[in-house]
Amino acid sequence: MPLPVPADSHGVLFGCALEVHNLTMNGRHHEALVLGDRAEAVLLTLGDRPAYLLARQARMYALLGLGRLNEALSISEELAAARRVSGPRANYVKILADQADLYVKLGRTDEGLHLLARAITELELLPHQGRYFSALCSISDAALAAELYELADRCARDSGADPVFQESLRLMHAEMLLEWGMRLQQLGAAGEARSRLTRSVELAREHRALDPDAPVVVALLAVGLARTGRPGEAIELAEEHLLPLRAQGLRHEARLLHIAYGSALHELGDPRGAFRELTAALELSEQTGQRLIIRYELARIAAAMDPGAAATTMLDTLRDQLALLWRQRLDRRQMLRQARRRAELEAARDRAEDVAVSDALTGLGNRRAFDARLGRTGRGTALILVDVDHFKDINDTYSHGVGDRVLHAVADVLRAHCRQGEAAVRFGGDEFAVFLDADLPTAAAIARRVRAAVRGYDWNTLMPGLRVTLSIGAAVWTDGMRGPDLFDQADRQLYAAKRQGRDLVVA
Structure with missing residues (x-):
């Protein structure tokens, strides 16, 4: 007998909400917001709340991609309240991780790490199937925002076991390895940096073979090429895509292309052009870690152009700041471990409460x-x-x-x-x-x-x-x-x- 349930627990109009998701996952954030306006109105009118929540989640990701973090956080809080009381547990874990990502990007690191610890703890109780992998991808994003590269790398490798998430995983993994590699380059760990940057280029090429027009793929590939000694290819990509992406308001992708262009020009002996492009990248940067990475590159170029005492002092100061940030990154690893212990205690208490509202015979609520x-x-x-x-x-x-x-x-x-x-x-x-x-x-x-x-x-x-x-x-x-x-x-x-x-x- 057919059951009166939709084909997917996201609702009977799942495809409508999914199209909004697909747009923003491919960097087409403005289009996603326009379609999201129509989709949310239709889904709300028809009463398909699960699909409506999915469309709202897609809007949150589009706002995040456009740097409108406070608006995205407001939606994430709305979704967390809804997901907590209904739906698959993995959906709630995913939105917890998305909130953690936003908190970290807004500078509320302690709150972000606490939510990240809760998400990891909850996820460990779930079966490794379906939306488990989607939640794992969001945990990887939050880990990258907090510069917890080891955790992000582990999540990326684990979630690769599910073919549904391999494409989105490939992008996240490429971006994480790129940032990790650049940080290692600036700290003088050239060998470790090279291996991570090379792998980032490989992943970006794999994804571009499937989706050649995805803006974020082009941007990641360009930076990877510039940082691994292939400046000509990087410049070709930057010159073709940079202005259109800026015109579309895609700040994240444009910032990456400016970094790629600047790095390639510096490699080819054009320090003034490199300085110009990296200055443009700095203007598009919102996170402290991103800005410091670019400032260090600018100081390195300035010292090469005018190797005087002032430029050298500035370079040394930024190098010390990078080293300090790296130590703070290691401190965050310890903070996350402590938050995990607290989250495990909270989870044990919640499980006890769940038992208290469950009927032992049938497994339904009591x-x-x-x-x-x-x-x-x-x-x-x-x-x-x-x-x-x-x-x-x-x-x-x-x-x-x-x-x-x-x-x-x-x-x-x-x-x-x-x-x-x-x-x-x-x-x-x-x-x-x-x-x-x-x-x-x-x-x-x-x-x-x-x-x-x-x-x-x-x-x-x-x-x-x-x-x-x-x-x-x-x-x-x-x-x-x-x-x-x-x-x-x-x-x-x-x-x-x-x-x-x-x-x-x-x-």
């Missing part, structure tokens, strides 16, 4: 979970109440063991009919409830499918002669209602079903 969910009801919520008909007779005739197995089977049917963000609970002996994001006709249709699924179940496999039916009442929240009012209305419908002979749905 009465405490029911009361909490009832207190959060509002517009768009429907409630169906379900009783197993003559359940006492089943226990008396076939044994309590058989009765428990009946309850478990009914719970499985209810769980299967819940979409993302909806919940089934067992709040009494043979009493169940399902909270749906639906209007009354849809809730009634779902209730009828639940009834039919249980009625049509082959109960003889459990016990010969066993027959199980359900009585169901359905109600929908209306303006002015409180949670108890919704329950009372659904309860009246349930008792109407029982009075009319049971094995019925009344809405």
Whole structure:
């Protein structure tokens, strides 16, 4: 029997939201925002909340790509609140990591590391499939923002196990290796730097073979070529793409191309041209670490053009600052370890709370979970109440063991009919409830499918002669209602079903 659930837990209109995601993942942030405006309005009107949240997430990434960090953070906080209470746990972990990334980029490093530690701790409890890898990619981004290159590298290698995320992973890995390599070059670790920069170029070339017009791929490749002794190729890419990217407002990609152009010109003996391009890159830089890397390059060029005491002193000062930042980076590794210990304690407490609201027999929520969910009801919520008909007779005739197995089977049917963000609970002996994001006709249709699924179940496999039916009442929240009012209305419908002979749905 077909289940009343969408093909994807992101919603029936998943493809609409995914198109917004695809635009921003390929650096087309302005287009993503324009399409996102239309997509969000449609999805909100049609009531597809999972797809709407996905489109909002894509908007957050577009704003991040355009450097509009505070706007992106506001959306991430909205998404974190929504993801915490519904949907796959990996989605919540992903948004935690995205928030951590934004906090670090906004200079709120302690808060960012705390959220990153929570995301890592939560992720370790999840199966290595599906959205686990998407969450791992976001953790890698946050690690890169905090210059925790070892963690970012480990995430990139681990998430490569899933082919769905290999393309986005390749880009993140290339950017991480590029920044890591440049930092090592400036610290004098030429051998380590070369290996990382070479691998970055390889990854960028692999991605460009699949998507030759992606702006960020072109920019990463250009920098990698310039920093590994291929200035001619770097200049060719920069001259073709730099002005169009600046015109599109793609600050991140334009900054990288200015670095590539400047590095290549310096390699070819044009220090003044190099100084000009790196100064332009500095103007587009927003993070302290990025700005210091570029300032060091500028000081190195200035010292080469005019090797006087002032230029040499400036270069030495910046070199000392880079060394200090590198030590601070190592301190952040220690801070993350401490935050991990705190996050593990918090996770253990949360797991204990989850146990407290779970029904041990069926795995559904229990009465405490029911009361909490009832207190959060509002517009768009429907409630169906379900009783197993003559359940006492089943226990008396076939044994309590058989009765428990009946309850478990009914719970499985209810769980299967819940979409993302909806919940089934067992709040009494043979009493169940399902909270749906639906209007009354849809809730009634779902209730009828639940009834039919249980009625049509082959109960003889459990016990010969066993027959199980359900009585169901359905109600929908209306303006002015409180949670108890919704329950009372659904309860009246349930008792109407029982009075009319049971094995019925009344809405």
